[in-house]
Amino acid sequence: MTPRLSLTLASLLLCSSTLAAPTKPMTDFQRFTSYPFMERGYREAQKDNWAEVERLTRHVLGRVPNNNEARALLAEALAHQRRYKEAEAIAEDLDDNPEHADALLELRLTWIEQDPPAQSQVEAWLADSQGQQRVRLWQAYSVSLAKFGGAAKALEWLNQLPVRDDGMVLRMTRANFAEQLRNWGETIDQLQPLAEKGELPPQDWQRLANAYIQQVDEKGLNKLLASAPSQEAATHARLAMANRAIAMGHNQQAERWLQSLPTDQLQHPEQRRQLWELAREGDDAALVRQLSNELQRPCLETVDWLSHKDLKLAREQLGQCEARDNPRSYAILKQRLYGDPAQPPQPRTAAQWEQRYRQTGDLAALEQATFMLLERGQTEHGRQLLENAYDRRQGRLTPSLLQRLGNLYARNDGPLDTPRMLALVPRVDAATRGQLLARLAEAGQCNAVRKAIPANPSEAGQYRALGRCAMPDRPGEAVVYYQAAER
Structure with a gap:
């Protein structure tokens, strides 16, 4: 046999012994001689120097063919070099030692992460796999x-x-x-x-x-x-359903979910405000009066709303109001409820009130004119009057007129005039502001919503609008905002 042939045969025998998987335990001497190379191999693995890891582990296996630790590290090195078939063959030859039981699995996971194999290959693996x-x-x-x-x-x-x-x-x-x-x-x-x-x-x-x-x-x-x-999880779900129903315009449904809250939660001021808004939308006069007083809403504001829904309750409420708070509004409401003659004689139609407003600039006349127009369904004309007054006075209208204009924009059937709505946001009360932000959020105007809300929100309506904008792409963020709205 020639020297070249002998060398070739020796090399083949060495490779064969390297890739075998004997189960004979290593001696202490074999562990001792393997340690320096294995320790260096792990250091190189931390550096992602997988070619060097391969060289070192093959060197160890050439000396100690039954070193399963080196065999497992070699399989890992080959996998990271995308030589998956070679790595799989080596991993399959490992013995049943629990220490190396997951070597084949880890190889396949690396394979999937780096170069996803065909679906059929993965399903074949799954067919032969169990449990975790x-x-x-x-x-x-x-x-x-x-x-x-x-x-x-x-x-x-x-x-x-x-x-x-x-x-x-x-x-x-x-x-x-x-x-x-x-x-x-x-x-x-x-x-x-x-x-x-x-x-x-x-x-x-x-x-x-x-x-x-x-x-x-x-x-x-x-x-x-x-x-x-948990009770907390159930409460959050009920609140989220109520807010979703409000966003969808299902006010009666929203009211049911709010009233299903635990008693202590239902007494929270924010939930009372939500119920108040829903009661107004649903024309529940008795509940509106009760909640208005609990929330310390302006007395004459409550009378104004009740005067269009329930005269008896409106008259009872007027008896609790102080005329000195707003003498003009008090006189107008008293005339509306009791028909007392006004001095001078008051106009009786929307057109007459509008004429008086145009002649005198009296905002109380504008209040009456727009109220009557809206009551008769002439929403567009009423809104135009309010917009013109708003522009002419550079936004300096009474709180009730600002709220009326805001309510028109907050309605689902109202115009989506984003610039005007944003201008109104800082001028109206918190409840109306929340309705405006909710309308913008539901319409997808989330950039405008975020622009209108300060960096540190302080109102529940602001948090609810931010929560609506976070849904459904970021449900976790939405939950945080809805939780903040509850506090």
Whole structure:
């Protein structure tokens, strides 16, 4: 045999011994001689110098073929160099030592992270995997699919995976991707069966509650509330549903959810203000009067509103007001409620009040004219009168006129005049300001909303508008804002 042939054969034998996987334990001497090279190999691995790690581990295996630690590190080095087939062959030859049980799994996870293999390859791995190893494989591959193809692709793949003993985790992962896609129906389909079995962790309970809230599904949320992880979580869900109903214009629904709050929460001033706004929208005169007094709203303002809904209650309320607070408004309201003759004789029609306003500039006349116009459904004309007065006086109108103009813009059927609405925001009371911000937020004018709200919000309406703007893309941020609105 020639020297060259002998050398070649020796090399082949060395390679063969290097890639074998004997199970014979190492002696103390073998560990001692391996240590310097393994220690250096780990240092090089920390530097991502995988070629050097490969060289060092192959050197160790050439001396100590039964060093499984070196074999596992070699498989890792090959994987990081994208030589996956070689790495897989080495990892598969490792013995059953628990210390190296996950070497093949870690290789496949690295493979998926760096160069995602074909779907068929991953599914073949899954078919041969059990328990937590299987979960880690499909979790890693779904993240890779989402990274390179979007959440929809990841969800589509997860939906076709057969369920084993990982059904709970699989459903929660599907729901996570469905929520990212704002696919609320799919989110509910995945999590509802777990909720019925009482298997939802708090975070996924909140995810399912949010899906019901986004779809304004009262029946679904009511059923889910029975399994709330805490009283606080249930309260937050009820408040979120109320705010969602308000944003959708479902005021009676919103009122029901607010009234379902625990008694101590319902006594919170912010919830009382919300109920007051909803009661006004729903023309609930008795509740409006009760809440107006509890919230210390201006007495004559309450009489003004009641005078169009319930004369008896309006007269009772007027008896609690002080005429000296606003003599002119008091006289106008008293005449409206009792028909007392005014001196001089007061106009009786909207046109007459408008004429008096144009002749005298009397804002009380404008108050009456616009009230009567709105009462008769002549909203456009009333709004134009208010806008002209606002422009002519550079915004210096009475609080009630500013509030009336703000309420017109806050209505869903009103014009979305963003510049005027922003100009009104700092001039009106907090309740009207909150309605204006809510209208802008619901219309998608979130840049304008953020511009109108100071860096440190102080009003519940401001927090609710910010919360609406955060939904549904940033539900976690929205929850923070809604919680702030409660305080």
